[in-house]
Amino acid sequence: MLGDSDDPDRGDARPLGQKLGWMAALWLISVGVVGTVAYAIRWWING
Amino acid sequence: MFDGFDALLLARIQFAFTVSFHFIFPAFSIGLASYLAVLEGLWLKTNDDTYLDLFKYWRKIFAIAFAMGVVSGIVMSYQFGTNWSVFSDRTGPVIGPLMAYEVLTAFFLEAGFLGVMLFGMDKVGRKLHFTATLMVAVGTFISAFWILSVNSWMQTPTGYEIAANGQFVPGESWLAIIFNPSFPYRLVHTVMAAYLTTAFVVGAVGAYHLLKDKADHRAQRMFSMAMWMAALVAPLQIFAGDMHGLNTLEHQPAKVMAMEGHYQSHPDGAPLILFGIPNSAEQRVDYAVQIPKASSLILKHDLDAPLDGLDTVPEDKRPPVGMVFWSFRVMVGIGFAMLGIGLFSLLARVRGRLYDWPWLHRLAIVMGPSGFAAVIAGWITTEVGRQPYTVYGLLTTADSVSPLAAPAVGASLVAFIVTYFIMFGAGTAYILKLMSKPATGHEEAAASGPLRSAGITPASADSTQRGRSGTMMEEGA
Numbered sequence: 124m125l126g127d128s129d130d131p132d133r134g135d136a137r138p139l140g141q142k143l144g145w146m147a148a149l150w151l152i153s154v155g156v157v158g159t160v161a162y163a164i165r166w167w168i169n170g
Numbered sequence: 171m172f173d174g175f176d177a178l179l180l181a182r183i184q185f186a187f188t189v190s191f192h193f194i195f196p197a198f199s200i201g202l203a204s205y206l207a208v209l210e211g212l213w214l215k216t217n218d219d220t221y222l223d224l225f226k227y228w229r230k231i232f233a234i235a236f237a238m239g240v241v242s243g244i245v246m247s248y249q250f251g252t253n254w255s256v257f258s259d260r261t262g263p264v265i266g267p268l269m270a271y272e273v274l275t276a277f278f279l280e281a282g283f284l285g286v287m288l289f290g291m292d293k294v295g296r297k298l299h300f301t302a303t304l305m306v307a308v309g310t311f312i313s314a315f316w317i318l319s320v321n322s323w324m325q326t327p328t329g330y331e332i333a334a335n336g337q338f339v340p341g342e343s344w345l346a347i348i349f350n351p352s353f354p355y356r357l358v359h360t361v362m363a364a365y366l367t368t369a370f371v372v373g374a375v376g377a378y379h380l381l382k383d384k385a386d387h388r389a390q391r392m393f394s395m396a397m398w399m400a401a402l403v404a405p406l407q408i409f410a411g412d413m414h415g416l417n418t419l420e421h422q423p424a425k426v427m428a429m430e431g432h433y434q435s436h437p438d439g440a441p442l443i444l445f446g447i448p449n450s451a452e453q454r455v456d457y458a459v460q461i462p463k464a465s466s467l468i469l470k471h472d473l474d475a476p477l478d479g480l481d482t483v484p485e486d487k488r489p490p491v492g493m494v495f496w497s498f499r500v501m502v503g504i505g506f507a508m509l510g511i512g513l514f515s516l517l518a519r520v521r522g523r524l525y526d527w528p529w530l531h532r533l534a535i536v537m538g539p540s541g542f543a544a545v546i547a548g549w550i551t552t553e554v555g556r557q558p559y560t561v562y563g564l565l566t567t568a569d570s571v572s573p574l575a576a577p578a579v580g581a582s583l584v585a586f587i588v589t590y591f592i593m594f595g596a597g598t599a600y601i602l603k604l605m606s607k608p609a610t611g612h613e614e615a616a617a618s619g620p621l622r623s624a625g626i627t628p629a630s631a632d633s634t635q636r637g638r639s640g641t642m643m644e645e646g647a
């Protein structure tokens with residue numbers, strides 16, 4: 124699952140802007156996932 | 171169903187249950203995040219792919235442990251509102267901001283950069299990926315910093331004022347709240363406990379695979395790193411624990427009396443009770459095995475120093491002795507067993523048998539979960555020892571609970587027990603499954619490729635074709 128996209132050379136070869144863009148995108152998605160989980164639990168407890 | 175029960179007791183059981191489940195995961199992930207940062211840093215520094223293989227192996231396990239830690243932690247923060255609303259209302263102006271920092275850290279540093287750590291290697295490159303791993307490691311530490319500051323303030327409250335409406339509000343300086351008297355000791359003791367917990371899990375996994383194949387170089391590397399941690403950190407942890415105990419004696423003497431089983435005062439030197447059965451009804455420890463005056467020596471550094479007992483504390487202000495007495499001994503016992511393993515590993519290292527001493531490996535496997543038992547035992551010691559207060563000396567547990575009916579608390583407790591055992595049981599089983607497999611690297615992945623291809627296209631699955639595929643893969647690698 125995690126190992127398939129683990130080629131650091133491919134990452135190093137990207138332009139800096141693209142690397143930073145991916146960094147920001149992955150960061151935002153991760154925070155969004157945890158936020159969604161938090162709201163789901165809140166909804167479950169309040170329900 | 172819960173009509174005859176006490177709502178306060180059920181709320182306490184619920185919090186104890188959820189916090190015990192929760193504590194298992196950060197105790198593991200705090201240490202594992204740092205371990206991952208060390209592995210990736212060593213890989214970048216040395217270019218040794220063994221470190222990268224180990225990084226990938228433990229990263230999967232970290233992701234699952236972290237997810238379970240976040241979910242169980244969120245439930246706990248909501249519980250402050252549902253079951254402990256009076257506590258939240260009274261202490262919110264002081265502990266609310268600190269807990270908010272903890273949540274912000276968990277969301278924006280740990281969880282945010284975890285996504286980059288898991289999925290970003292081929293997208294952001296080595297340096298940014300290592301930055302993300304460091305952010306996760308630093309995030310877990312900062313998270314621990316804030317939550318332990320909150321807990322320590324509840325144990326040794328300072329820097330507050332009490333408003334006209336009865337609320338605790340910040341005084342002149344937040345620093346007095348954050349760096350309250352027990353915080354530095356608790357932070358050091360708890361974070362080192364997390365590092366040791368992780369070290370013993372990593373050591374057990376390494377030992378398990380060494381018993382199967384003592385030439386497995388990845389198992390050797392993880393076992394060696396874990397045993398260095400055990401040998402170096404276990405004695406430091408015992409020293410830190412002693413310092414924490416002395417701090418507790420200064421600020422929460424009743425807790426230490428319960429830990430020591432000192433029902434009576436000892437004006438001419440108190441004995442160290444190693445084992446015994448606390449008998450609170452008779453205010454004595456039955457069948458006590460004790461060393462005369464040793465408790466005074468440890469706690470006051472003087473054989474004849476007087477030590478007060480619980481007879482100096484009003485009955486309604488005493489913590490439950492039995493639970494604190496036993497949990498303290500479990501924690502200390504495990505700590506010394508960890509030290510023993512660390513010393514055993516040093517002996518094996520000196521003799522050149524670190525990877526070839528099955529008894530060491532078997533003991534390391536047995537000690538694998540010991541860190542979890544120790545942190546929970548330590549947690550019970552400090553939290554039950556704080557009773558009957560939530561904010562020590564100022565707000566009782568009985569005055570902190572929400573005005574809830576027992577059936578409501580009981581029903582949610584049952585729901586939590588069922589859900590937790592299913593969800594976290596499945597997660598833990600999956601982690602154990604991952605651990606049971608050896609860490610693999612590029613060469614194994616390459617070797618397994620052609621065999622899978624042959625399975626998909628049976629026509630080319632004769633021995634000649636497989637041999638050629640394998641050769642081509644080796645050349646390609």
